[in-house]
Structure formats: C-alpha cells, structure tokens
Amino acid sequence: MGRNNFAAWPVAIYGLVLTLAAVAYFLLTQSLIALHGAGSTIAAAVGRDIKGRTSLAIYVAAVLLAFVNARLAFGMYVLVAVLWFVPDRRIERALGR
Secondary structure: OOOOOOOHHHHHHHHHHHHHHHHHHHHHHHHHHHHHOOOOHHHHHHOOOHHHHHHHHHHHHHHHHOOOOHHHHHHHHHHHHHHHHOOOOHHHHHHHO
C-alpha cells in the first residue's frame, strides 16, 4: 500500500484478505462448538464472541470505506489489530473452572 500511496484497490484487497481471515476464525469457532457441544468448555470460552463479530463487521465496513477514504479504512484495520492485541482471557477463565 505504501508504494501505491494508499490507493483504494490495494487497501480494499488487503481488507478483503483480513475479512476472509476473520470469516475463517468465525467458522473455526463455530465448528469447534458444534463438534464439542453447546455446554462444552470451548463454547463457554468463546461465549457470544463479541470481539470476533465486531472485528468482522469493522473489516467489511473498512473494505467498503476504502473506496471513499483509503487512509481511514487502513486506520480501521489498525483498530482491529489493537483490539486483538489486548489479551483475551476467556479461555484461561473457562479452563480454570
């Protein structure tokens, strides 16, 4: 994106890759919950997965925003990275029970 001076298409495609990774994470968690059951430790650890769903929504919005303001869209990608940088203690708490 740097060589393209934050042109809309490179920023949007980067966001599409991030969106697909978020979809893969969502599908993985749902598959694990389906495999182990709704009362399992993994289901308790994942919970409603607000962080994952929020990330996916921000990515989709940023991909669309890339054609209006590519720098703001990139800022939204950074926002999701910062959101995930904060440790998520759900699994540790669920395993500790």
